[in-house]
Amino acid sequence: MERLIGKYCKIVTKEPGEDRASVVTGVLEDVDYKDGFILVDSEQGLGCLRINTIIAIKPRRKHYTEEEKHKKKLLKLDEEAMVGIGTLIIFIAMVLIAAVASSVLITTSETLQSRAKAVGTQTIREVSAGVAIEEVTGYTNAAQTRIEYLALTVRPRAGSKDIDISLCTLSVLYDNLTILTLNESAVEHVNTDNKSVFYTPVDPGSAESIINATSSINFGVIAIHDPDSSITNTYGMNSGDRCVMIINLTAIIDGGGLSAREGVSGTLTPEIGIKSQYDFTAPAVFSKRIVKLD
Numbered sequence: 001m002e003r004l005i006g007k008y009c010k011i012v013t014k015e016p017g018e019d020r021a022s023v024v025t026g027v028l029e030d031v032d033y034k035d036g037f038i039l040v041d042s043e044q045g046l047g048c049l050r051i052n053t054i055i056a057i058k059p060r061r062k063h064y065t066e067e068e069k070h071k072k073k074l075l076k077l078d079e080e081a082m083v084g085i086g087t088l089i090i091f092i093a094m095v096l097i098a099a100v101a102s103s104v105l106i107t108t109s110e111t112l113q114s115r116a117k118a119v120g121t122q123t124i125r126e127v128s129a130g131v132a133i134e135e136v137t138g139y140t141n142a143a144q145t146r147i148e149y150l151a152l153t154v155r156p157r158a159g160s161k162d163i164d165i166s167l168c169t170l171s172v173l174y175d176n177l178t179i180l181t182l183n184e185s186a187v188e189h190v191n192t193d194n195k196s197v198f199y200t201p202v203d204p205g206s207a208e209s210i211i212n213a214t215s216s217i218n219f220g221v222i223a224i225h226d227p228d229s230s231i232t233n234t235y236g237m238n239s240g241d242r243c244v245m246i247i248n249l250t251a252i253i254d255g256g257g258l259s260a261r262e263g264v265s266g267t268l269t270p271e272i273g274i275k276s277q278y279d280f281t282a283p284a285v286f287s288k289r290i291v292k293l294d
Contacts, residue, residue, distance in 0.1 A: 001031045001038065004059055011040065012056040013049055021055055028057075129273030130157040131168070134242075136278050138258070138291040139198045139211075146257035147282055147291060149198060149211050150247040152268065153224070156237055160273060166235040167271040170219050170245060174264050178216065178252050186213035186220030187232055190244075196290065197222055197244060214248035221245055260284050 009028050014021040026042030037048045131154055138147035152170075156163050165187075170180040188210060191200045199209050200222045210220040223231040225242040237243060245268070249257045258264055265279035280293040 001028070001057065004028045004057065005030065007059045009040075010058045010060050011038075011049060011054060013053040014055050015053055024049065025060075129160045129163070129270065131155070131160075131163055131237075131268055131270050131273070131276050132157050133268060133276045133278050136280055136293045138282070138293050139196070140286050140289045140291060141257065142289075144286040144289060146249075146255070146259055147286070147293075148248075148250045148257040149214075150249060150264075150293075151197065151222075152245040152247070152278060153242065154237075154245055154268065154276070155242045156239055157274065160239070162230070163237045163270050163273070164235060165221055165231065165237055165243070169269050170247065171266040171269070172247060172249075172252055172264060173266050174253050174258075174262075180217060180219045180247065182235065183213055183215070183218035183220055184235065186210050186218070186246075187223070187235060188221075189223045189226065189229075189232055197224075198246070210246050211248065214246050214251070216248070216251040219245050219247050258282050260286065 005028050007028060008026070011024045011026075011028075012021050013024065024040060024042055024047075026040045029039040029041050029046070031038050031051075033051070036051045038051060038054070040047055040049055133152050133154055135153040137151040137153070139149040139151065140146060141148050166182045166184060168182065172178040172180065186202055188200055188202055188204075190197055191204070198211050202208050202210055202213050202220075210222055214220045221231065221235075222244040223229075223241070224244055225240065226232060226237075227240070228238070230236040230238055231241060231243055249264075260282050261284055263279070263281040265277070267275050267277050269275040282293065283291065
């Protein structure tokens with residue numbers, strides 16, 4: 001009978017000396033072999049039956065009354081409703097979490113995309129833009145013993161955007177490092193009437209030349225090829241333009257310029273893009289006043 005404990009059973013009993021048997025239905029709560037009775041929870045309440053009066057005991061399904069069936073149905077519906085509400089709460093929470101996560105991902109991806117685009121554009125400008133020094137020429141004194149002025153022939157690199165010459169820095173390395181910037185009043189088209197580019201005047205008809213407007217802190221610019229006058233008007237050098245930058249070595253190097261067999265180096269650095277370098281050693285003898293330097 002231990003296997004039937006907790007189950008709804010039909011119990012048939014018969015008292016000694018009686019002809020008819022009795023039937024009790026209920027839940028078998030416990031079995032006490034020591035005292036010889038069982039504990040049954042029936043519709044009449046909790047009661048005891050003697051084991052020696054039990055003829056038969058059989059588990060069966062409980063038959064509910066209409067009221068019990070209705071209560072059980074309502075309880076089941078309540079349980080289903082609770083489960084539905086819980087599921088709905090979990091679903092809403094998952095939707096909110098997904099919305100927040102997607103919002104963060106979208107915002108982050110947009111920020112990264114914007115940053116990557118800016119970095120890419122800047123990198124392209126840095127790589128493609130820049131200036132190139134095509135040639136370095138020197139101009140000596142009348143005795144042809146020292147180089148007094150340098151002329152750097154400069155052009156934009158292939159595919160480069162416009163270069164603002166006023167924002168370029170020109171360095172000269174000799175005994176010290178000297179940094180030069182543009183003297184905006186010393187920018188003019190080349191004057192072909194003069195014998196040398198070095199004698200290009202600061203203004204048409206002026207007695208003062210570009211070389212006289214240079215100093216230990218400033219360089220001058222002579223536009224050689226500037227069809228749209230961008231160099232002389234706005235100091236902007238665009239594709240196809242060429243100019244000569246004049247450096248005054250007499251103001252930078254003590255003794256009145258660069259002597260034979262001495263070397264000078266430096267860089268021309270634009271605001272954005274690749275810088276250009278020059279490095280040369282003066283020849284042992286200056287055969288002419290115009291000296292091509294390698």
